[in-house]
Amino acid sequence: MKRLLAISVVILTLGLGTAAAQQALQWGAAPLQSPQVNEDGTVTFRYSNPKAIKVQVTGDFLPTQKLEFEMNGQKMTYDAPGTADLKETKPGVWEYTTPFKVPSEMYNYTFVVDGTSQIDPLNMWVNRDVASLSSVLLVGGGVADDYFIHAVPHGTVSKVWYHSVAEGIDRRLTVYTPAGYETSPKVKYPVVYILHGIGGDEDAWVTQGRATQILDNLIASGKAKPMIAVFTNGNISQEAAPLENSMGYNVPTMSLPKTMEGSFESAFPEIVSFIDSRYRTVAKPASRAICGLSMGGFHSLYISANYPDMFSYVGLFSAAVGVSDASVSPIYQDRGAKLSKLFSRKPMYFIACGNTDFLFQANKDYMAELDKAGYPYEFMETDGGHIWRNWRKYLDAFLPKLFK
Amino acid sequence: MKRLLAISVVILTLGLGTAAAQQALQWGAAPLQSPQVNEDGTVTFRYSNPKAIKVQVTGDFLPTQKLEFEMNGQKMTYDAPGTADLKETKPGVWEYTTPFKVPSEMYNYTFVVDGTSQIDPLNMWVNRDVASLSSVLLVGGGVADDYFIHAVPHGTVSKVWYHSVAEGIDRRLTVYTPAGYETSPKVKYPVVYILHGIGGDEDAWVTQGRATQILDNLIASGKAKPMIAVFTNGNISQEAAPLENSMGYNVPTMSLPKTMEGSFESAFPEIVSFIDSRYRTVAKPASRAICGLSMGGFHSLYISANYPDMFSYVGLFSAAVGVSDASVSPIYQDRGAKLSKLFSRKPMYFIACGNTDFLFQANKDYMAELDKAGYPYEFMETDGGHIWRNWRKYLDAFLPKLFK
Numbered sequence: 001m002k003r004l005l006a007i008s009v010v011i012l013t014l015g016l017g018t019a020a021a022q023q024a025l026q027w028g029a030a031p032l033q034s035p036q037v038n039e040d041g042t043v044t045f046r047y048s049n050p051k052a053i054k055v056q057v058t059g060d061f062l063p064t065q066k067l068e069f070e071m072n073g074q075k076m077t078y079d080a081p082g083t084a085d086l087k088e089t090k091p092g093v094w095e096y097t098t099p100f101k102v103p104s105e106m107y108n109y110t111f112v113v114d115g116t117s118q119i120d121p122l123n124m125w126v127n128r129d130v131a132s133l134s135s136v137l138l139v140g141g142g143v144a145d146d147y148f149i150h151a152v153p154h155g156t157v158s159k160v161w162y163h164s165v166a167e168g169i170d171r172r173l174t175v176y177t178p179a180g181y182e183t184s185p186k187v188k189y190p191v192v193y194i195l196h197g198i199g200g201d202e203d204a205w206v207t208q209g210r211a212t213q214i215l216d217n218l219i220a221s222g223k224a225k226p227m228i229a230v231f232t233n234g235n236i237s238q239e240a241a242p243l244e245n246s247m248g249y250n251v252p253t254m255s256l257p258k259t260m261e262g263s264f265e266s267a268f269p270e271i272v273s274f275i276d277s278r279y280r281t282v283a284k285p286a287s288r289a290i291c292g293l294s295m296g297g298f299h300s301l302y303i304s305a306n307y308p309d310m311f312s313y314v315g316l317f318s319a320a321v322g323v324s325d326a327s328v329s330p331i332y333q334d335r336g337a338k339l340s341k342l343f344s345r346k347p348m349y350f351i352a353c354g355n356t357d358f359l360f361q362a363n364k365d366y367m368a369e370l371d372k373a374g375y376p377y378e379f380m381e382t383d384g385g386h387i388w389r390n391w392r393k394y395l396d397a398f399l400p401k402l403f404k
Numbered sequence: 405m406k407r408l409l410a411i412s413v414v415i416l417t418l419g420l421g422t423a424a425a426q427q428a429l430q431w432g433a434a435p436l437q438s439p440q441v442n443e444d445g446t447v448t449f450r451y452s453n454p455k456a457i458k459v460q461v462t463g464d465f466l467p468t469q470k471l472e473f474e475m476n477g478q479k480m481t482y483d484a485p486g487t488a489d490l491k492e493t494k495p496g497v498w499e500y501t502t503p504f505k506v507p508s509e510m511y512n513y514t515f516v517v518d519g520t521s522q523i524d525p526l527n528m529w530v531n532r533d534v535a536s537l538s539s540v541l542l543v544g545g546g547v548a549d550d551y552f553i554h555a556v557p558h559g560t561v562s563k564v565w566y567h568s569v570a571e572g573i574d575r576r577l578t579v580y581t582p583a584g585y586e587t588s589p590k591v592k593y594p595v596v597y598i599l600h601g602i603g604g605d606e607d608a609w610v611t612q613g614r615a616t617q618i619l620d621n622l623i624a625s626g627k628a629k630p631m632i633a634v635f636t637n638g639n640i641s642q643e644a645a646p647l648e649n650s651m652g653y654n655v656p657t658m659s660l661p662k663t664m665e666g667s668f669e670s671a672f673p674e675i676v677s678f679i680d681s682r683y684r685t686v687a688k689p690a691s692r693a694i695c696g697l698s699m700g701g702f703h704s705l706y707i708s709a710n711y712p713d714m715f716s717y718v719g720l721f722s723a724a725v726g727v728s729d730a731s732v733s734p735i736y737q738d739r740g741a742k743l744s745k746l747f748s749r750k751p752m753y754f755i756a757c758g759n760t761d762f763l764f765q766a767n768k769d770y771m772a773e774l775d776k777a778g779y780p781y782e783f784m785e786t787d788g789g790h791i792w793r794n795w796r797k798y799l800d801a802f803l804p805k806l807f808k
Contacts, residue, residue: 051457051518114455118522124532125647131528151643151650154574158562161583170558179565182682239555243529246555278586 032093034122035109035137041101043137045109046122050092052113058083059109060389061102061137079356079385083112104142105389106210108134127207129388130199145217146396147210152220153179157212159202159244162274164236166267172240173271174202174231176212177279178219181228188282190403191228191275192313194395195292195299198259201241202233205395208388214396224399230275234292234299236264260295260320262329265302272310285345289402291315293391294359298324302331305338308345313402315350317394318386322362339375348401349377352394354384436497438526439513439541445505447541449513450526454496456517462487463513464793465506465541483760483789487516508546509793510614512538531611533792534603549621550800551614556624557583561616563606563648566678568640570671576644577675578606578635580616581683582623585632592686594807595632595679596717598799599696599703602663605645606637609799612792618800628803634679638696638703640668664699664724666733669706676714689749693806695719697795698763702728706735709742712749717806719754721798722790726766740777747779752805756784756798763790 034046045057062082069076086094108127110117119126120135127136140148155178161170181189194211196204205211211229218224237258239245258264276283290311292300297319304314324332343349349370353363370377380397384390438450449461466486473480490498512531514521523530524539531540544552559582565574585593598615600608609615615633622628641662643649662668680687694715696704701723708718728736747753753774757767774781784801788794 049518049520051520053455113517113520114453116453116455116517118525119537121522121537124535124537126530126537128528133523133525133528133530149644149648149650151574154565154576156562156564158560160560161558170555172558240553244553246553 032122034120035135037102037137037139038097041141042098043102043139044095044097045086045111045120047086047094047111047113047120048092048122049094049113052094054112054114055086055088055094056083056112057086057096057109058112058117059107059134059137060387061098061105061107061109061139076358081109086111102137102139104139104144106144106147106392107137107139108208108388109137110134129204129208143393143396146214147392148217149213150217150220152216154216155179155212155219156181157206160278161240162271162278164267165270166263167236169239171233171236171238172202172244173233174206175275175279176215176229176231178215178226178228180226181280185280188280189226189228190287190289191230191279191281192289192291192399192402193230193232193271193300193311195232195234195290195296197292197294197296200296201235201238202231203241203244205231209395210392211395214392215399218396218399225403227399227403228275228279228281230271232268232271234264234296235259236267260298262302262331265299265306265331266329268299268303269307269310285309285312287312287403289313289315291317291350291395291398292319293317293394294320294386297321304347305335305342306331308338308342311347312345313348313350314342315352315394315398316363317352317391317398318354318357318359319351319363320359321366322359336373339370340373343373343375349375350380350398350401351377352380352382352390352397354382354386354390356383356385357390358386436526438524439539441506441541441543442501445545446502447506447543448499448501449490449515449524451490451498451515451517451524452496452526453498453517456498458516458518459490459492459498460487460516461490461500461513462516462521463511463538463541464791465502465509465511465513465543480762485513490515506541506543508543508548510548510551510796511541511543512612512792513541514538533608533612547797547800550618551796552621553617554621554624556620558620559583559616559623560585561610564682565644566675566682568671569674570667571640573643575637575640575642576606576648577637578610579679579683580619580633580635582619582630582632584630585684589684592684593630593632594691594693595634595683595685596693596695596803596806597634597636597675597704597715599636599638599694599700601696601698601700604700605639605642606635607645607648609635613799614796615799618796619803622800622803629807631803631807632679632683632685634675636672636675638668638700639663640671664702666706666735669703669710669735670733672703672707673711673714689713689716691716691807693717693719693802695721695754695799695802696723697721697798698724698790701725706739708751709739709746710735712742712746715751716749717752717754718746719756719798719802720767721756721795721802722758722761722763723755723767724763725770726763743774743779744777747777753779753781754784754802754805755781756786756794756801758786758788758790758794760787760789761794 032046036044060081064079067078067080086096089095123135125136155176158175160173160175164171235256288311290300297316304311326333436450440448464485468483471482471484490500493499527539529540559580562579564577564579568575639660692715694704701720708715730737
């Protein structure tokens with residue numbers, strides 16, 4: 001038996017004929033580990049490469065650096081992730097330990113080897129964000145505890161296809177049903193629709209967003225009500241995430257047709273109808289919420305305003321609130337009148353934005369508009385910009401407010 | 405509107421501050437594409453790195469090379485993936501086009517940059533196999549057409565947790581329900597249980613195995629009956645795949661406790677009971693199949709033999725058939741008598757193995773044992789060894805035989 005195992009391991013190890021495979025396997029000699037959260041709260045990164053001259057790590061766990069860029073002739077600055085040098089501690093083995101305790105958070109990082117970036121080959125946890133891969137570091141003991149998988153009852157996470165009459169294609173959703181859904185056949189559940197940003201898809205909130213872990217943990221602790229969560233794909237011309245469709249979108253791209261021109265918002269009721277027919281939902285506005293980040297916040301604003309009888313809870317996270325062009329679609333016309341109708345239904349309206357977000361001013365302007373009309377809302381201001389760590393926090397704050 | 409999009413793209417592009425992110429985005433200038441299946445059937449790989457000295461690609465689309473290795477003092481040879489050199493066609497841009505048409509297949513590859521392997525940073529499709537990441541190349545027009553997503557009705561793919569009484573923990577399954585399952589509430593379905601190999605988990609067959617695409621396509625074309633498929637995690641001490649559990653197994657490893665010592669096989673009925681209670685199944689042996697690759701074939705052999713009234717269909721793919729140690733567990737004892745009981749029920753018994761598989765002789769020996777006892781089975785012999793491309797083919801051949 002042991003013999004077979006040993007042979008299998010060799011075969012599998014050689015499977016790709018790669019150094020990475022051999023290094024990464026925990027068999028026999030202790031392999032390198034990267035990343036490693038140390039007992040003192042620092043984090044160590046390791047990388048094996050005998051021929052590299054300079055190895056760096058860049059990621060949002062490091063202090064940011066101001067970068068300038070020009071856009072339409074305007075100079076703007078951006079808080080880019082910092083970099084740190086790994087040192088060759090043994091021949092071919094590179095290492096960096098943070099000189100500080102890394103606060104609890106979910107981070108993304110890559111190595112930069114002689115100027116070219118790559119993911120950490122020792123870390124199997126890789127997330128795609130739009131068209132970039134990065135390695136993931138999750139540090140517990142604080143805010144990120146809700147992003148971990150704990151030994152609590154877990155919901156079911158499904159990839160589900162619905163037929164879009166508006167587009168004439170089948171399209172994919174991610175659907176979370178809370179623990180107990182399948183074993184409580186008489187219970188009906190409220191539903192939150194959670195929308196991604198530009199370049200994302202129905203996978204984004206469950207990979208980069210850790211939304212199903214957040215739901216599991218909030219529900220298990222009693223902080224949020226058991227609810228169904230639906231993660232839509234807001235690129236309406238696309239069946240599904242880039243590698244999950246039949247349409248040849250095999251390279252992730254932002255230049256998809258029909259992005260932010262009203263079609264997605266206009267066709268949203270067919271998704272709600274599908275969910276209400278497929279799942280045991282409470283099919284009433286008081287049991288429906290919609291929220292989204294960036295473009296998804298923009299979508300949430302217009303979907304809730306155009307269908308004022310659909311949602312009693314609206315969450316706009318770093319939302320693109322100031323930029324609708326009424327000439328593009330009737331969906332974007334008469335916003336004031338539509339908001340008036342929506343707010344006459346007294347929705348819980350939640351706005352969150354980071355104070356260095358490039359959309360911060362637009363959000364302040366939008367809130368001034370709401371103030372002027374006397375519409376109540378909650379505002380959550382955080383540090384930081386247009387980043388996932390904020391969106392996870394906003395979701396974690398928004399979900400406990402729902403369906404109370 | 406356009407302005408906002410442009411700014412968002414810059415922000416997202418800078419999101420990781422990495423060269424890869426900027427290269428990979430399809431916005432403005434045409435980005436590098438890799439891999440690219442050309443019209444003449446060749447495939448081009450591209451890689452950007454101004455400081456590299458030698459860049460190679462290694463993968464199973466290239467002719468294999470014989471490698472020797474020693475195991476327990478014995479010299480063995482192994483067919484390792486070949487390598488090919490990329491050439492610097494423009495400063496910093498490396499390229500390789502195969503000098504041959506690449507046959508339809510799903511391939512895994514990595515780049516080797518100055519001796520160190522890394523995944524293709526331009527290819528968002530990354531699969532984890534045990535503790536290795538590799539980039540995926542899918543070439544259609546033949547055998548791999550069943551591995552593509554086509555515009556056919558799609559089943560639902562769910563991550564579902566069950567409680568294991570045997571282990572006292574919640575454990576995760578992947579469950580495929582065929583298109584129409586949710587809309588045909590009176591129809592009951594047969595179930596196939598599909599088991600992974602050592603080092604794998606409940607994700608392996610749906611990532612490396614393309615099993616849900618194979619099911620979608622076989623069912624849509626009428627070649628296979630609509631069926632539920634259950635992908636178990638055969639590492640019974642593990643809740644779920646390495647990054648999906650609360651147990652700290654964050655580095656994939658093969659040295660998990662309780663591997664191939666009877667516990668998983670012995671507790672299998674609790675999974676079947678869970679599925680029969682949770683889903684609309686035909687809960688009879690004639691509507692139950694079990695199959696698996698390598699360790700999963702070993703598991704399938706012993707589960708079907710120990711529970712002869714459970715499955716009418718058994719598939720052993722490159723199975724570890726010759727190695728059970730009866731002293732380890734009662735599950736492995738009296739195999740002859742157990743098989744006699746099983747075969748008296750006249751199961752469809754399917755064995756498949758590649759003729760260069762290190763387990764080929766063991767499978768021949770096992771078939772000789774079946775022949776001697778007069779037990780009927782089907783045998784599918786293929787080229788090649790202990791590799792995913794064979795396991796996908798075996799599944800594609802096995803599923804149409806079920807429930808007829």
